[in-house]
Amino acid sequence: MIGAIIGKELTEIRRDGRALGLLGIVGLLLVLGLTTGLATENAREREVLQAQADDSAVFLEQGEKNPHSAAHFSRMAHKPVAPLASFDPGVSSFMGQVIWLEAHSRNPAMFRAAEDAPELSRLENFSIAGVLTLILPLLVVLMGYGSIAGERERGTLRQLVGSGASPIHLLLGKFIVIAGVAFAVLAAAVAISTSFSLLSLSESGFSGGDLVLRGLSLLFVYGLYIVCLTAVTLLVSMLVAEARTALLLLLGIWVVTVVGLPRLSASIAEQVYPSPDSATFWEDTRASLQANRPPSESEDYVAVEREVVERALGRELRVDELDDLEINRGALRLEVSEVIDQEAYNAAYAELFANYEKQKNLRRMLSVLSPTIALQHLSRAYSGTDIGAHEHFSLEAERQRNDIVRAMNEDMMLNGAGESFGYLSPPEFWETVPEFDYRPPSVATAWSESARDLTILLFWGLAAMAAMFWFGADRTRV
Amino acid sequence: MSELLRARDLTKSFRSNTALNGLNLSVNEKEIVCLLGANGAGKTTTINLFLGFLEPTSGAAIVDGTEVTADLKRARSKLGYVPEQVSLYPALTGLENLDYFVRLGGGHRDESHLRGLLDQVGLDQGAADQKVGAYSKGMRQKIGLAIALAKGARALLLDEPLSGLDPSAANEFCRLLRQLADNGAAVLMATHDLFRARELADRIGIMKSGTLVEELSPESLDQAALEQVYLNHMHDDETVDETTEEA
Numbered sequence: 001m002i003g004a005i006i007g008k009e010l011t012e013i014r015r016d017g018r019a020l021g022l023l024g025i026v027g028l029l030l031v032l033g034l035t036t037g038l039a040t041e042n043a044r045e046r047e048v049l050q051a052q053a054d055d056s057a058v059f060l061e062q063g064e065k066n067p068h069s070a071a072h073f074s075r076m077a078h079k080p081v082a083p084l085a086s087f088d089p090g091v092s093s094f095m096g097q098v099i100w101l102e103a104h105s106r107n108p109a110m111f112r113a114a115e116d117a118p119e120l121s122r123l124e125n126f127s128i129a130g131v132l133t134l135i136l137p138l139l140v141v142l143m144g145y146g147s148i149a150g151e152r153e154r155g156t157l158r159q160l161v162g163s164g165a166s167p168i169h170l171l172l173g174k175f176i177v178i179a180g181v182a183f184a185v186l187a188a189a190v191a192i193s194t195s196f197s198l199l200s201l202s203e204s205g206f207s208g209g210d211l212v213l214r215g216l217s218l219l220f221v222y223g224l225y226i227v228c229l230t231a232v233t234l235l236v237s238m239l240v241a242e243a244r245t246a247l248l249l250l251l252g253i254w255v256v257t258v259v260g261l262p263r264l265s266a267s268i269a270e271q272v273y274p275s276p277d278s279a280t281f282w283e284d285t286r287a288s289l290q291a292n293r294p295p296s297e298s299e300d301y302v303a304v305e306r307e308v309v310e311r312a313l314g315r316e317l318r319v320d321e322l323d324d325l326e327i328n329r330g331a332l333r334l335e336v337s338e339v340i341d342q343e344a345y346n347a348a349y350a351e352l353f354a355n356y357e358k359q360k361n362l363r364r365m366l367s368v369l370s371p372t373i374a375l376q377h378l379s380r381a382y383s384g385t386d387i388g389a390h391e392h393f394s395l396e397a398e399r400q401r402n403d404i405v406r407a408m409n410e411d412m413m414l415n416g417a418g419e420s421f422g423y424l425s426p427p428e429f430w431e432t433v434p435e436f437d438y439r440p441p442s443v444a445t446a447w448s449e450s451a452r453d454l455t456i457l458l459f460w461g462l463a464a465m466a467a468m469f470w471f472g473a474d475r476t477r478v
Numbered sequence: 479m480s481e482l483l484r485a486r487d488l489t490k491s492f493r494s495n496t497a498l499n500g501l502n503l504s505v506n507e508k509e510i511v512c513l514l515g516a517n518g519a520g521k522t523t524t525i526n527l528f529l530g531f532l533e534p535t536s537g538a539a540i541v542d543g544t545e546v547t548a549d550l551k552r553a554r555s556k557l558g559y560v561p562e563q564v565s566l567y568p569a570l571t572g573l574e575n576l577d578y579f580v581r582l583g584g585g586h587r588d589e590s591h592l593r594g595l596l597d598q599v600g601l602d603q604g605a606a607d608q609k610v611g612a613y614s615k616g617m618r619q620k621i622g623l624a625i626a627l628a629k630g631a632r633a634l635l636l637d638e639p640l641s642g643l644d645p646s647a648a649n650e651f652c653r654l655l656r657q658l659a660d661n662g663a664a665v666l667m668a669t670h671d672l673f674r675a676r677e678l679a680d681r682i683g684i685m686k687s688g689t690l691v692e693e694l695s696p697e698s699l700d701q702a703a704l705e706q707v708y709l710n711h712m713h714d715d716e717t718v719d720e721t722t723e724e725a
Contacts, residue, residue, distance in 0.1 A: 004581035008570065015569045155565030162529045162559040163625060164551065165582035 001166070005173025006180075013181065019143065023185070026131075026139050030189045033128040037086035038196055045081040045200065048097060052078045060431060064424040067408035067416075068334060071103035075404060077397035077436045079109070082384035083197035083206050084214055087190070088129030090385025099394065101401035101436075103408075104337070106345040108278075109394065128189050129379045132222055133372060137229050137258050140182050141250040144233035146243035147174045153243055171234055171472040179230040183223055190219045206384070206440060213443045217382040221454065224461045225375045231464035238471055261370035268366070269359035276352070285348040292344040293337070301336065308335045312410040330420050331413035338405055345398070353391045360387065364452060371460040374453040381450040384440055388449050392441045400436045407433050480542075481506050482556075482633040482664035483528065487537035490523050490688075497523040499688040500537065505633070510655060510665040512675035514707070515685035521668035523688070525635045528666070529559060542632055555584065558626025558663075562638035564618040568611035572601060572621055575610055579625040587628050595624045600650055616647030623654055634658065636667040640674055652678045672704055 013019040055076045062070060077099040085092055096109025148171070151157035161167060194215035198208060206214075232253065237246045276284070294300040302322075309325065309332065310317055317325075360377065367373035380386035408425070416423025447454075483505040490498040498520040505511045513521045526532040527539045530550040539546045541553040566575045576592050587595075596606045599620040610618065619639055626634055636655075640648045652674060659665050659680075669675055675682050676696045684692040684707060692707075699707070 001582055001584065004578055008567065008574070008578045011574070012567065012569045155561060155563055156567065158531070159559065159561060159565055159622075159625075160579065160582050162531070162554065162557070162561075163579055163583040163629065164554040164557075165584075166551075170582070 001169045002173045002176070005170060006177050009174060009177040013143075013177070022139060022142055023181070026135055026185055029131045029135055030128060030185070033126055033131040034086070034189070034193060034196070037089065037127045037193075041081050041086040041089070042200065044085075044097065048078045048081060051076065051098065056435070059433075062430060063427050066421055066423060067412045067425045067429070068103065068331065068421065070425070070430070071334075071405050071408045074103065074401075075101045075433075075436065077101055077393075077400055077438070079390070079393045079397075080438060080440065082389065082440065083201055083211055084193065084218070084383035085385050086197065087127065087193040087218065088379045088383035088385055089127055090380035090383055091387055091390065092385045095387065095390040099397040099401075101397065101404060103334070103405045104341070106349065106398055106401065109390070128193055129376075129383070132186060132189060133225075133375060133379070134258060136182055136186065136222075136226065137254050137372075139185065140178055140226065140229040140233050141247070141254060143181065144174070144178045144230060145237055145247040145250050147178070147234055148237040149240055149246040150237075150243040152241065167472050168469060171238070171468060175230055175234055175468070178233070179226050182226045182230065186222050186226065187219060190215050190222070210443050214382050214384065214446070217443060217447070218379065221375060221378040221382065221457060224457050225371060227461040228371045228457070228464045231461070231468040235464065235468045235471060238468070257370040258372050261366065262372050262376060265363040265366040265370070265373050266359075269362040272362055273355050273358040275355060275359075281348070281352065285344065288344045288348060289341050293340055296333075301340075304336050304339050305332060308332060308339060309413075311406075312413055326417040328413045328416040328419065328423060331409050331416060331423075335406060335409035335413065338402065338409065342402060349394065349398075353387070353394075356387045356391075364456065367453070367456050371457055374456040374460070377453040378450050378457065381446040381453070382443065384446070386446075386450075388446070389440060392445075393438065396438055397436070400434070404433050482542050483635075483666055484540040485524065485527070485537070486540065488524070488527060488534055488539055489536045490520075490527060490532055491535045496688050498527070501690055503683060503690060505664040505666050507632070507662050507664050508659050509680045510659045510667065510678055511681045511683060512679035513666065513668045513683045513685055514670070514672060514675055515668075516670075518687075519685040520688040521685055522637055524685075525559075525637050525666070525668055528553075528635055529557065530554060555629075556632050558623075558629055558631030558634045560619065560622040560626060560634065560636045560639045562641050563615070564622030566610040566613070566618060566621060568609060570610065571607050572596060572610050572613065572617070573606045575621055576624050576628060580628045583625075583629050585629055592624075592628060595627050596620075598627065599624045599654055614647075615642050616644065616651070619643065619647070619651055620654075623651070623658075627658070631663070633664045634666070636665065636669075638668055638670065640669060640671055648674065672699075672708060676704065 055078075059070075059073075059075055062073075079092075079097050079099075081097075082092065099109050100107045146153075148157065151160070151170075157170075160170065194211060197211055197215075201208060201211060233250055236249050236253070237243070240246045240249060306317060306322055309322060309327065312335075363373050364377065367377075377386065381388060411425050411429060412423050415425075481504045483503075485501040485503040488498055488501040488503075489496065497518075501520070501524060503511070503524075513524060515521050523532065527534055528541060528546060530539075530546045530553065533547060539553075542556045544553045544556070546553040566572075567578070570578065573589070573592060573596065576596065577587075577589075580587055580592070593603065593606060597603070601617060601620045601624070605613070605617060610621065613621075622639070634655075640651060643651060655665055655667070655678060667675075667679075676699045679696055682694045682696060682699070683690050684694065694703075694707075
């Protein structure tokens with residue numbers, strides 16, 4: 001019986017020019033999303049690779065130079081473009097692409113594409129994820145609003161049920177067709193996007209297997225979204241008397257849950273947990289740095305000095321050895337201040353990212369009203385373009401900053417005794433400073449960090465299906 | 479002759495309005511019973527109760543020994559239903575519509591059998607392969623009847639099936655009904671059409687305000703009696719609007 005329903009529904013879609021036209025429009029939008037996404041992310045990736053190469057060349061070819069001077073100039077940590085950023089750019093345009101690894105200062109990421117974009121290039125944000133999130137629900141609504149209400153209006157529902165057809169089978173058949181068509185569109189979009197991303201994997205730090213798993217994860221969560229949408233659409237179509245009423249109601253639900261609430265939730269989250277502006281953040285961080293620095297004669301300070309020297313020498317110092325060592329004391333002070341300030345910087349950035357997490361949690365709570373919010377979190381997480389991915393990059397970049405500043409300070413400390421800041425590192429020294437080899441977190445991290453969003457989306461899917469079948473079971477008005 | 483349709487003290491109330499009041503009626507195999515009455519007399523309510531679209535307030539609707547409320551699926555499996563407007567899917571051909579309705583009713587017939595049925599109800603083969611969007615009402619009613627035939631329904635419920643048909647189509651439809659009844663079906667038809675009822679029915683039930691007020695044989699209805707029935711019973715009732723009161 002379900003096979004007959006599926007066959008009939010597909011025949012109607014095939015013969016109905018409007019349905020094919022609608023699918024064509026959605027297809028065009030997806031192609032537009034794919035091409036703009038690929039163009040934007042490829043251009044960004046080229047810029048990153050070029051900047052990385054330039055930065056490396058300048059650093060390695062700087063010749064003889066005081067290492068602290070070089071530490072101020074230092075290196076740039078370039079965040080690789082996530083291969084699925086062309087699918088969902090997420091927050092990458094807003095969080096910055098490059099971190100300047102400078103002595104004394106943990107800098108925020110620079111080069112936020114959103115800041116550089118002129119009004120007209122806002123189309124760059126037009127992505128496949130955007131089309132799927134916004135337009136896929138419309139496709140489902142337009143395909144499904146008349147599924148039951150239309151049959152009721154035409155009188156076919158009465159005849160079908162009167163002939164012995166089961167309303168549940170009717171619902172299930174229509175559900176399979178609508179969700180199936182939407183899923184076919186989704187699968188094509190994800191498959192094409194993932195395939196293009198696989199071609200540009202070499203520089204991103206993601207593995208092919210990881211990328212395929214990310215693609216499958218996206219397919220799963222967007223598939224769940226389709227389940228929610230289809231079940232809600234059929235539920236409304238079943239409960240209202242006329243197809244026109246169902247359409248109006250569903251468009252209203254679309255405006256509220258797909259367009260309105262996700263944006264409103266971001267505004268509410270920002271209102272409740274405001275992100276600090278740059279001036280305030282730095283003012284607070286500077287105050288915290290000052291408060292955290294012990295006097296240079298204090299026991300704490302001396303303990304750090306000892307720790308720094310022991311680490312540089314690779315051995316423990318004798319009790320009174322520190323004062324007698326022939327080392328560059330200026331470099332020692334520099335490294336001690338790096339170690340001490342690190343704690344304050346870590347705390348400041350941890351607070352910043354904790355605030356982002358609070359905002360996300362608040363939006364997560366609001367996703368009980370709109371599955372689109374949970375889907376956005378999942379889509380960004382699986383695409384590697386969420387705040388979690390940026391925080392990972394920020395932490396790794398800070399680790400790199402600590403490593404290279406330490407390498408330069410230790411070179412000056414151990415080799416520049418008595419030369420103060422007149423010490424110059426030899427040209428070959430720069431090649432010993434470790435390169436930033438960033439490995440983005442795997443999809444398993446994204447799975448674990450977004451488990452709550454997945455639970456909410458699963459709940460939505462199950463609740464919508466349960467409601468549809470509960471109302472459909474002998475409660476379908478004919 | 480076995481009793482295929484039976485209403486036993488069948489009553490349906492919508493809040494304070496009684497749409498059907500203690501109906502007792504039976505339709506045997508090979509028999510056509512027409513229910514006559516004005517709008518709101520309870521004809522459609524009776525059919526809806528047999529189809530299980532409504533639940534009786536009291537009493538029972540019984541199809542071939544199965545009480546509808548006790549086993550709706552089994553009861554429906556024995557029923558064929560032809561409404562006033564047979565609704566079909568305009569993007570499908572007559573044959574595809576027939577096939578779809580039969581499959582959803584739980585049956586399966588091969589194409590040659592379905593074509594034979596369409597032929598039996600008088601739909602030519604060219605029309606069977608046309609989309610029903612272009613069908614006349616008479617052609618749609620024939621498809622409706624073919625659906626009931628394909629299902630092998632023992633009892634047919636028809637709700638104003640002749641309404642809007644031209645005389646020739648109505649004659650043909652009535653001929654088909656007679657043929658079905660002669661082959662063993664029990665037919666219960668709600669209609670406004672006194673003259674058709676007299677020609678077609680084995681028995682005529684007159685309904686008014688939800689009550690079966692008279693049962694007549696067609697032979698007893700001469701011209702004068704017809705006029706009397708019309709004057710007494712065929713004015714619109716003001717009791718219950720069944721179409722809006724259905725649950």
